[in-house]
Amino acid sequence: xxxxxxxxxxxxxxxxxxxxxxxxxREKGIAFTIEKVVDPADIVRRGVLATPALAIxxxxxxxxxxxxxxxxxxxxx
Amino acid sequence: xxxxxxxALRSPRRAAGLVLAGLGAWxxxxxxxxPAAGWLAHGLMRLDPASPLGSxxxxxxxxxxxxxxxxxxxVFAVGVVRSYFTPARTRALLAGRREATGNVVAAxxxxxxxxxxxxxxxxxxxxxxxxxxxxxxxSFLIAAPMxxxxxxxxxxxxxxxxxxxxxxxxxxxxxxxxxxxLGRLRMERHxxxxxxEVEAGGSAxxxxxxxxxxxxxxxxxxxxxxVGKVWPWVLGGIAVGAAIHGWVPRDVMAGILGxxxxxxxxxxxxxxxxxxxxxAGIVPVVHALIEKGAxxxxxLAFxxxxxxxxxxETVILRKVLRPPLIAAFLGIVAAGIVAVGLVFNxxx
Numbered sequence: 001x002x003x004x005x006x007x008x009x010x011x012x013x014x015x016x017x018x019x020x021x022x023x024x025x026r027e028k029g030i031a032f033t034i035e036k037v038v039d040p041a042d043i044v045r046r047g048v049l050a051t052p053a054l055a056i057x058x059x060x061x062x063x064x065x066x067x068x069x070x071x072x073x074x075x076x077x
Numbered sequence: 078x079x080x081x082x083x084x085a086l087r088s089p090r091r092a093a094g095l096v097l098a099g100l101g102a103w104x105x106x107x108x109x110x111x112p113a114a115g116w117l118a119h120g121l122m123r124l125d126p127a128s129p130l131g132s133x134x135x136x137x138x139x140x141x142x143x144x145x146x147x148x149x150x151x152v153f154a155v156g157v158v159r160s161y162f163t164p165a166r167t168r169a170l171l172a173g174r175r176e177a178t179g180n181v182v183a184a185x186x187x188x189x190x191x192x193x194x195x196x197x198x199x200x201x202x203x204x205x206x207x208x209x210x211x212x213x214x215x216s217f218l219i220a221a222p223m224x225x226x227x228x229x230x231x232x233x234x235x236x237x238x239x240x241x242x243x244x245x246x247x248x249x250x251x252x253x254x255x256x257x258x259l260g261r262l263r264m265e266r267h268x269x270x271x272x273x274e275v276e277a278g279g280s281a282x283x284x285x286x287x288x289x290x291x292x293x294x295x296x297x298x299x300x301x302x303x304v305g306k307v308w309p310w311v312l313g314g315i316a317v318g319a320a321i322h323g324w325v326p327r328d329v330m331a332g333i334l335g336x337x338x339x340x341x342x343x344x345x346x347x348x349x350x351x352x353x354x355x356x357a358g359i360v361p362v363v364h365a366l367i368e369k370g371a372x373x374x375x376x377l378a379f380x381x382x383x384x385x386x387x388x389x390e391t392v393i394l395r396k397v398l399r400p401p402l403i404a405a406f407l408g409i410v411a412a413g414i415v416a417v418g419l420v421f422n423x424x425x
Contacts, residue, residue, distance in 0.1 A: 009393075011195030040198045040396065041275045049164035049203040051196045064164065064192060065298075 002077055004034040006054035007043045007060075017052040017066045024072035032076075107146055114139035133323025139313050144234040145308060149300055151230035155297025159191040160292045162311070164200055167419035171209045171217070176260050179213035181328045184252035185187050187220030198396050211268065212260015218394075219410055220252035223385035227307055232358035236367075243421070244377065248385070251413035258409050259402075267402035307357035314361035321365035341375045341419035346411050349382025359383050374421025 004021050008014030018036060025032040037043060043051060050064030054072065061075050118124050143252050167190045171183055176270035192200060197218060202216040224245060231240040365374045391403060398406070 009195055009198055014197065040154055041271065043199045044202045044206065044275050049168060049196070049200050050192050051199055064196065 002030055002032040003057050004032055004050060005037050005055040005058075006034070007037040007048050007053060007055065009011050009040055010036075010038055011051070015050040015056060017062075020066060020069045021072050024069040025076060027069070028073050028076055030076060040069055045074070055061075084397075089289040092293045096293055103146065103150060107143070110143050110146075111139060114142075120251075129323040131323075133319040136322045137315055137319040139181065139298050140235070140319070140361070141312055144231060144315060145304070147234040148227065148230045148307075148311065148357075150305055151226055151233065152303045153296040153300050153301070155189075156296035157292050158189055159299070159415060160295035161198070161250060162186065163192045164190055164192055164203070168204055168207050168209065171204065171213060172207045174209070174213060176210055176212055176257060177298045178218040180253045180256045180260070183209075183213045183216040183256065184220040184249045187217040187252060188224040188249070190217075190221070192221065195393065197390060197393055201397050202272050202275055205268065205272055206274055210260055211265055212255075212256045212258075214261050215344060215406065216252050217255025217311060219385070220249060222387070222390065223252055223381060224248040225384055227303065227357050228360055228380065228384060231311070231357065235364040242344070247377075247417045247421075248381065251381070251385075251410060251417060255406075255409045255413050262405060264405060267399040267405075269397050269399060272397050287297070310357035315393040317354045318361040318365035321362070322368065325365075325369050339419070339422075341372070342422065343379050344424055345379035346376050346382040346415050349379045350386050350407070353386055372422045374418040374423075377421060378414050378418030381417070382411065385414065386410055 002025065004025060006014060006018045006021060008017065013037070018034070022034055025034065036054075037045075037046070043053070046053075046055070046060060048060060048063050052066060053063040054061050054075075056075060056077075062072075078337060116137035119126055122134065124134055126132060126135065132321050163277055165248060167186045170186065174182060201214060201218065204217070205211060229245060232244050256319060358382050365378050367373055386407060391407065394406075395403060
């Protein structure tokens, strides 16, 4: 089970990243969970300064931009 | 940009070639804009150059492509420059700096570090928790929206490089000065106390692909994202500007926004702070107002108040700053903008 997290305080770009990541995981057909991390203190604790950020299985892989869902697919196991 | 253009950037040599070819084509088209616009408006559409409609149409046909082209060029260049900076790197450069030098470095970095306004809160916490002084952090946060690449491109297109440079210098000056004053006021107690308790993690992100082709791609991404979003505003602003150009009598603005009316600068700033527009819509209108006799300092102050201080951003910062600090922040930055407007009107 792959754990996907989208870190961001809820702006339009965070929503875009969430949608893009969900689509990528679904199209790839992997088993996954996806959740949002919205608390700024939690976001900073994870070492993220620029939102939106994407974590896969707890590891931050993208920060500060919204990649295409193809680019996210390449990051998924 | 098509997917093909991005794909072709894979090898550095091809990327360099494509960027150079793009620049060459840009210069050629740019040089042909003036004659082409005149021919379209007066030759093809048979509009009288002296009539309001003829002058408005010729103005629009010339200014719209010119502004959009300069916008693409400046946004591309800024996108490339920004690929050298990340928020994490900026924080490392600022941590442990003293005030004064710290404010100067922070303001400069604020203009080249890529981040969207919704990142302001995590950035603020991350900076403060890493030991960047409060005033230095605020210099960074003031400079980022105040010195805006879209505004810079539009000022360059419509007013020339001198005004663009003045905007850059005074925007940085306001960010440095305001951050320094706010730091001196010892307002740390007006930061929400939990901010200082957060233990910021070290930068966790794997570095992104660099190299010439990666940077060219960053520039293209910036063009696609920013120009793709603001072009309707630019065209709308230029259309309003063209209408003012054609129909509003010369010097009608001199009485209201002219340099003799000293009170017009603070009034323009008060009016501008609650307004929320992007630079793309506001600069062409500002240009048309100046043409009709408004003073440069007054409208520049208005523009800075509109784009540099926005209520939505203030609301976001309320999560980490208590009201007295927010009030001081707004008051000092607004005072800086008023000072810049008055000085401009006196000097120019």
